[in-house]
Amino acid sequence: GAGVSQSPRYKVAKRGQDVALRCDPISGHVSLFWYQQALGQGPEFLTYFQNEAQLDKSGLPSDRFFAERPEGSVSTLKIQRTQQEDSAVYLCASSSVAGPSEQYFGPGTRLTVT
């Protein structure tokens, strides 16, 4: 079956622009996660949804970052007024249940802010 897909795969934005990154999780997966991965580092947690409810947004670095999953399926991560330090790979992952289980990752969106 289809895995987690993300679009766009690459995004170049000028500093100050707004961007929207899309994640299509595996069909039927309850949990959806966003991570930020800087070069040479591991993924860092941003936010977590269980169905349409955003249960944890403690990892969002500033109020410029906003995520939504209005119908409990597709999710969008929006970054307003992008800064150079936002340059990273943004990974989306989904899992079939809440709690301890493996996550299925998408290929990521590489965001470069110039």
Added chain:
Amino acid sequence: DQQVKQNSPSLSVQEGRISILNCDYTNSMFDYFLWYKKYPAEGPTFLISISSIKDKNEDGRFTVFLNKSAKHLSLHIVPSQPGDSAVYFCAAKEGNTNAGKSTFGDGTTLTVKP
């Protein structure tokens, strides 16, 4: 303060030999641990996991060992194959929480030489 640490950025082994990747954690609330494998331009792929009630979990060529008192886990790959060459991430969860978010180490790049 990094809660999950992979102190070896890289490891090189000969095909057919054992690869041992190490991971240390500081948060005693972690009770579920996972290893992910990542190829370039792809998202991490789940490899193997272990609950804190166990000290060993085996799946084919892959075995994960957990030493709770030392807050240390390791991934053994035997025999190593060239296709195992990838970045390996250790991840940890507080399994009983609803969040289910994972905390990742910075990864170890494994190179298996033919």
